[in-house]
Amino acid sequence: MKDHIEYNESLYFNYYDESNDLTAFMRIGNKPNKDEKSLFFVIMTPDNIYGFRHATKCEGDPNSIGGLTFSKLSSGAWSLKYQGVVVDMKVPEPKPIPTMMDIQWVPKNPEMDYKRCVNEAQAAMSSKVASEHLEQFGIADGTLVIGEERYTIHGTGERDLSTGVRDWGSPKMWAWINSTFMEKEAFNITKLCTDMGDVDAGYFYTRDDNQPLNQVSIDLDYENGIPSKFTLNMKDISGTSYAVDGKVIRYAMLPMGNNNEMLLVETISEYVWGGKKGFGMAEFLVRRN
Numbered sequence: 001m002k003d004h005i006e007y008n009e010s011l012y013f014n015y016y017d018e019s020n021d022l023t024a025f026m027r028i029g030n031k032p033n034k035d036e037k038s039l040f041f042v043i044m045t046p047d048n049i050y051g052f053r054h055a056t057k058c059e060g061d062p063n064s065i066g067g068l069t070f071s072k073l074s075s076g077a078w079s080l081k082y083q084g085v086v087v088d089m090k091v092p093e094p095k096p097i098p099t100m101m102d103i104q105w106v107p108k109n110p111e112m113d114y115k116r117c118v119n120e121a122q123a124a125m126s127s128k129v130a131s132e133h134l135e136q137f138g139i140a141d142g143t144l145v146i147g148e149e150r151y152t153i154h155g156t157g158e159r160d161l162s163t164g165v166r167d168w169g170s171p172k173m174w175a176w177i178n179s180t181f182m183e184k185e186a187f188n189i190t191k192l193c194t195d196m197g198d199v200d201a202g203y204f205y206t207r208d209d210n211q212p213l214n215q216v217s218i219d220l221d222y223e224n225g226i227p228s229k230f231t232l233n234m235k236d237i238s239g240t241s242y243a244v245d246g247k248v249i250r251y252a253m254l255p256m257g258n259n260n261e262m263l264l265v266e267t268i269s270e271y272v273w274g275g276k277k278g279f280g281m282a283e284f285l286v287r288r289n
Contacts, residue, residue, distance in 0.1 A: 005033050006165045011063060011070050013080055013105055015140035015157030016268055016279045021046050022151060023250075023268040024101070024144070025281060026080070028070060030062045039065045041082060042089075042252050043099075043146065044268060049252050050086035050097065050146060078105040078138075078159070086146065089252065103142035103153060109186065109205045111136045111161075116212040117201035117237070132163040135203065137178065137186040156180035158188055158280065173287070175218055177232065177246070179271040179280030186278075187242065189216045189234060204234065204242050211236040226251060226265060227284055244273045246282055262287060 010029035016022070023044040030037050038055040054066035063070040067084030082101040087094035114133040137158050144151045158178040178188040189202035202213040215235040220227050232244040251267040264285050271278040 003033065004165045006031065007033050008165065009062065009163045011159070011161055013070070013078070013157060013159045014281050015103070015105070015153070015155040016281075017140075017151070017153050017155035018279060019154065020151050021249075022144070022153070022155075023281075025266060026068060026082075028063055028065055028068060030058055032058050037062065037065050039068050040254060041068055041086065042254070042266065043086065043144070044250050044252055046250075049089045049250075050099070051089045051252065051254075052084060052086045052099075053254075073104075076107060078107075079103070080105055080140075080142075097147045098145075099147075100145040101142070103140050103144070105138050105140045105157065105159065107136045107138040107159070108180075108183070109137055109203075109210060112188070112203040112205075112210045112212070114190070114201045116210075117203075117214045118199060132161075133190075133201070134161040135159070135178075135188045137180050137188070137205065139183060156183055156186075156279065158186075174283075174285045176283040176285075177218075177230075177269075177281070179244070179246075179269070179273075179278040181271075181273060181276040181278035185276070186280075187213070187234070187244070187273075189213055189232065191216050191218060202234070204236060204240075211238070211240065213237075213242075227267065227282065230282070242273065244271050246271050248282065256285065 012027040014025035026041040028039050035057050037058045041052045043050040068082045071079040080103040085096035086099045112135045140155045142153050173193045175191045180186040187204040192199040200216040203210040213234050213236050217233045219231040221229040228248050230246045234242040246269045248267045248269050254264040256262040256264045267282045269282045
């Protein structure tokens with residue numbers, strides 16, 4: 001796999017601050033066999049969607065590019081820093097806006113390895129997306145400055161580490177959905193649709209342990225072609241079921257793939273599970289045509 005032209009190593013983080021109603025999500029990906037390192041960094045507020053994308057050669061620190069740097073601390077926490085610009089993605093002629101982020105992202109559960117959720121056949125189905133996949137939820141604290149606006153951040157979020165072949169155009173569709181409840185319980189799921197079949201994986205963190213999920217159904221409602229509401233019915237490997245309702249608050253769209261043949265719809269959503277309210281990302285990768 002490491003010799004494949006699309007071999008990828010990437011880190012992704014997100015967080016949602018309810019008091020500021022502000023979301024940020026960011027990814028650094030390395031494709032060493034293509035000598036390509038890339039990032040996307042997006043911030044969503046009630047009034048604006050800001051973003052920055054950049055690509056360069058695989059030089060220097062693999063977890064630093066274009067002003068965005070991820071560093072793992074000795075405590076196990078992560079430092080997320082950005083010093084650069086973003087643009088307003090909603091306006092036709094965007095102008096650079098100076099931006100600074102300094103966040104400490106503290107994990108709250110053990111890393112979850114998706115290998116605990118899938119069998120050999122399912123692992124083969126997902127081999128062109130990310131054969132190695134680790135997930136974890138956490139708490140983000142720090143500072144974010146966008147132009148003249150300064151935010152003190154306290155929020156919850158998800159991180160993932162993926163390695164293996166990453167061919168954005170290979171799946172028919174995927175959904176990657178997560179939420180945290182009361183900073184104590186959380187879930188993450190991926191539903192990957194391929195020509196060979198579907199792969200369901202993820203975790204539900206309760207009672208101080210990750211419960212591996214291996215069955216997920218998603219009932220989606222759309223508004224103007226974009227997911228607006230959804231119901232998740234999940235089952236872990238012990239047979240325990242979890243029912244979660246989700247409602248999209250806002251979203252950003254990013255073209256992906258070598259020819260921009262895929263569209264990544266990244267939403268911040270509100271969730272209800274067992275009478276508890278939570279927030280997290282719901283990401284949908286779909287073909288543009």
